[in-house]
Amino acid sequence: MTGKPFLIAAFAVVAGLLALVPQLGSEYWLGVAFIVAMWIALIQSWSLLSATTGYISLGHAVFYGIGAYVLVVSLDWMSVPYALALSGAAAGLLALVVGLPVLRVKGPYFVILTFGFAELVKNLVMLLETRLGQFSRMIFDAPSLEALYYAMLALAVIATALAAWTAQSRFGRGLAAIRENEVAAEAIGVPVTRLKLFAFVASAIIPGIVGGLLVLRTSYFAADQAFDPAVSFTIVTTAIVGGLGRVSGPLLGTLFLVILSELLWARFPQAYMMILGALLIVFILFVPQGLAGLVGRGLKR
Amino acid sequence: MTILDVQNVSKQFGGLKALQDVSFSVDEGTIFGLMGANGAGKTTLFGVIAGQIRPNGGSISFAGKTLAGQRPDQICRLGLGRTFQIVRPFGNLSVLDNVIVSAMYGSARAHRLVDATTAGRQALEDVGLAPLADQLAASLTLSNQKRLEIARALATGARLVLLDEVMAGLTATEVAEMTETLFRLRQERGLTILIIEHVMGALMNLSDRILVLDHGVPIAMGPPEQVVADENVLKVYFG
Amino acid sequence: MFQQLLFAAVVSGALYALVALGLNLVYGSLRLLNIAHGDLVMIGAYTAFWSFTLLGISPVVSLATTTVLCAAFGFLVYVVLLKRQLGSPALAQRLEANSLIIFYGLSVILQNGASLAFSATSRGYQFLDGVHSFAGVSATGSMLLLLGVAAAITLGALAFLRFHVAGWSLLAVIERKDAAAVVGVNVERVQMISICAGFAIAGVAGVLVSMTQQITPFMGFPFTIAAFVVVIMGGLGNIAAGIAAGFVLGFVETFGVALTSATYRSILIYGIFVGVLLLRPQGLFGKAVQAR
Numbered sequence A: 001m002t003g004k005p006f007l008i009a010a011f012a013v014v015a016g017l018l019a020l021v022p023q024l025g026s027e028y029w030l031g032v033a034f035i036v037a038m039w040i041a042l043i044q045s046w047s048l049l050s051a052t053t054g055y056i057s058l059g060h061a062v063f064y065g066i067g068a069y070v071l072v073v074s075l076d077w078m079s080v081p082y083a084l085a086l087s088g089a090a091a092g093l094l095a096l097v098v099g100l101p102v103l104r105v106k107g108p109y110f111v112i113l114t115f116g117f118a119e120l121v122k123n124l125v126m127l128l129e130t131r132l133g134q135f136s137r138m139i140f141d142a143p144s145l146e147a148l149y150y151a152m153l154a155l156a157v158i159a160t161a162l163a164a165w166t167a168q169s170r171f172g173r174g175l176a177a178i179r180e181n182e183v184a185a186e187a188i189g190v191p192v193t194r195l196k197l198f199a200f201v202a203s204a205i206i207p208g209i210v211g212g213l214l215v216l217r218t219s220y221f222a223a224d225q226a227f228d229p230a231v232s233f234t235i236v237t238t239a240i241v242g243g244l245g246r247v248s249g250p251l252l253g254t255l256f257l258v259i260l261s262e263l264l265w266a267r268f269p270q271a272y273m274m275i276l277g278a279l280l281i282v283f284i285l286f287v288p289q290g291l292a293g294l295v296g297r298g299l300k301r
Numbered sequence B: 001m002t003i004l005d006v007q008n009v010s011k012q013f014g015g016l017k018a019l020q021d022v023s024f025s026v027d028e029g030t031i032f033g034l035m036g037a038n039g040a041g042k043t044t045l046f047g048v049i050a051g052q053i054r055p056n057g058g059s060i061s062f063a064g065k066t067l068a069g070q071r072p073d074q075i076c077r078l079g080l081g082r083t084f085q086i087v088r089p090f091g092n093l094s095v096l097d098n099v100i101v102s103a104m105y106g107s108a109r110a111h112r113l114v115d116a117t118t119a120g121r122q123a124l125e126d127v128g129l130a131p132l133a134d135q136l137a138a139s140l141t142l143s144n145q146k147r148l149e150i151a152r153a154l155a156t157g158a159r160l161v162l163l164d165e166v167m168a169g170l171t172a173t174e175v176a177e178m179t180e181t182l183f184r185l186r187q188e189r190g191l192t193i194l195i196i197e198h199v200m201g202a203l204m205n206l207s208d209r210i211l212v213l214d215h216g217v218p219i220a221m222g223p224p225e226q227v228v229a230d231e232n233v234l235k236v237y238f239g
Numbered sequence C: 001m002f003q004q005l006l007f008a009a010v011v012s013g014a015l016y017a018l019v020a021l022g023l024n025l026v027y028g029s030l031r032l033l034n035i036a037h038g039d040l041v042m043i044g045a046y047t048a049f050w051s052f053t054l055l056g057i058s059p060v061v062s063l064a065t066t067t068v069l070c071a072a073f074g075f076l077v078y079v080v081l082l083k084r085q086l087g088s089p090a091l092a093q094r095l096e097a098n099s100l101i102i103f104y105g106l107s108v109i110l111q112n113g114a115s116l117a118f119s120a121t122s123r124g125y126q127f128l129d130g131v132h133s134f135a136g137v138s139a140t141g142s143m144l145l146l147l148g149v150a151a152a153i154t155l156g157a158l159a160f161l162r163f164h165v166a167g168w169s170l171l172a173v174i175e176r177k178d179a180a181a182v183v184g185v186n187v188e189r190v191q192m193i194s195i196c197a198g199f200a201i202a203g204v205a206g207v208l209v210s211m212t213q214q215i216t217p218f219m220g221f222p223f224t225i226a227a228f229v230v231v232i233m234g235g236l237g238n239i240a241a242g243i244a245a246g247f248v249l250g251f252v253e254t255f256g257v258a259l260t261s262a263t264y265r266s267i268l269i270y271g272i273f274v275g276v277l278l279l280r281p282q283g284l285f286g287k288a289v290q291a292r
């Protein structure tokens, strides 16, 4: 009963239920569902690089931020769908351009490099905006929340499907070999550099579009918020709490995160962040298989 | 027919000359032994052939194609597989998955899972790991991890494999079995083998020809009987 | 003008050298990248601030209390989070690989805890703010104190490593942990003391910073980044070169900002940071591999 058909059915049911949320007619629940879809899309995309290859990116906010920035700037010239496509393309292009040198750096250095790189880009965009005399930007005729929600849900489904496909594909096996031992992977014919770059670009595109959608939702862009390192941190934490290496991990992690955030974020933002920090430490040290691993073991019993 | 041709290869690490002007060639379907004390440069030579280490000079060709400037994965896809003296298993993957990924990406080009599984199981069968196919590679004993190294090199579909001290740590019976296996692979598949071994008896037994390195310098080459009688070799090995 | 800049560069260089020294100690002997390092600077700064404003205790005294406090915190982290993991080789390897994430979690806890407890307002106090002029340089007493303490600690650390037996065992652990154990060095103890000393040094740096700048709960991160730049420039685990690199960064930052403008400060620091990591990955990685 735990076979592939079962999982696919379970994911389809979840996606179907999420698709029905607008029918509730509640702005609040629609907002929550939007956030759920957003984190699923972000974390599944992140997993495409980091859970598969073990290159943990602590800078994915850079793709999200670039997507947001490109959207808000390009809306002056084009309609929303094109602007969103451009957001994704810009994020992918950024990954492609910086990927080769960045992916040569390994282990903890890669983690900290991605973080530093995201902060560098954030500061550059902030400087650029200051030079242009823009401290923040507003969007006036954004699409309805319902439309934005369906777009976000579509991204979440695509990202999840991509992760599921990768897990059992030749590509995914090559990435796993890279994670386990890069030198040995190359020695058995895995084109290591190309595969890593491919995973990096793939993991950047959807976050770029997500950043664009979120700006449309808030109708407001400020560089320090769009490139907020807390986004990168939340992605990594949620992914690890959910469990790396399982497609259900990001879903369980997101569920947990959103419940926690609904309970705490508005009233006790610092306590919320502290709990996230503590969860990160506890899970990485003591529950490396994450919630998905725990649930999986529970089901087997 | 020559399958591997190494000409005047040199490699320096800083001031250390790890390989000096090494030349030899290996005929297809033969077993070629590489001998020398610890630090003689044997593993470095494998690294240079398989593309992990860039030589300072010299040229290498495999099956008529030059390997200069090629990456290890490209060299592997030409049909050259290698093992690592210090084993590098994909620890968190099952033994079977270790060889499946080999078959998928190596010169075997078994892109489909069914084909790769068949090729992988065959490789495990060849080295006697089939019963352990579902275990995690990290949980294997060292001698089984050495077997897995061989299986992974074989599963790539290689025509030439470089085996780096794969018999170290095996018992006498296991050495005999492994020797048997290598002979069989050569016979059945026309596999060419370049092998480094410390177990001298085994190397003598296996090899059609042997090259002896001393501090990176080739000091003798020829059939086993001739090499053991060589005065340079005697000097180095027995003082 | 030039002398004044030079002096500013030396002061900030000494501070960076000090902060980086603590980071280097922890990385060197435990191979853990402590990204919460700057947050200990923040803790030291708040300790000095509250001691001074609430209790009227001089920051000079706080240097001592902070040393004890941060060392105790280091001990706690060591015992609760690290000790068991470092004990088994398999767990230790996972710990090394994940150290950055773990300490990032700790950093988030410390920053938000401080913000919850003290609010995010930036704070400051006046101590030894009389200006002394000499050789074309005007400096407050607090700056001179900062310089003196930072110089004393870094030079003291160098002398300790050079001339004291315990310093040699530390160097041995940094260089080759396994070999050090074989020749009878108590690796566990050296690691425990290193983490306590590393944390304490960061705390002391925080006390010094609080005398000369405004402090906030989120002030630590730039110090972490600066310390990483310094440590990576000097070669991870290489204590003496790290101290020299601290001054290099102080000079580059001070003169870089003087030549452009203050808005470029973060870009300069992050730019150097990214550049150093990108240009020397092989060197860095080589060092990391040696750790095994």
Ligand SMILES: Nc1ncnc2c1ncn2[C@@H]1O[C@H](COP(=O)(O)OP(=O)(O)O)[C@@H](O)[C@H]1O
Residues within 6 Å of the ligand: B013, B016, B018, B036, B037, B038, B039, B040, B041, B042, B043, B044, B045
């Ligand atoms: N990456 C390297 N950097 C520096 N020196 C190396 C490196 N690899 C090997 N060496 C040195 O080159 C020499 C030959 O090593 P190696 O090829 O491993 O010898 P063997 O396999 O014959 O025992 C040794 O002295 C070794 O220390």
Ligand SMILES: [Mg+2]
Residues within 6 Å of the ligand: B042, B043, B044, B085
């Ligand atoms: Mg060797």
